[in-house]
Amino acid sequence: MFHWALIFLVVAFIAGIFGFGGIASASAGIAQVLFVVFMVLFVIALVARAFNRTHW
Secondary structure (H helix, E strand, C coil), rough: CCCHHHHHHHHHHHHHHHCCCCCCHHHHHHHHHHHHHHHHHHHHHHHHHHHHHCCC
C-alpha cells in the first residue's frame, strides 16, 4: 500500500507542475484537477497504511 502512496504522490507532483506551473496552459485545468485527485488518493493510501499495521 505504501508503494501506491508514493506513486500517487509522484503523479500528483507531476500534475501540479503542469497545472500550476503554466507549462501546459491548454490543459492546466485538467492538470489541477488531477493534482487534487492524486493528492487525495495519496492521503487515503497513507491513512489505510496507518490502520493496517500487519505489513510493518
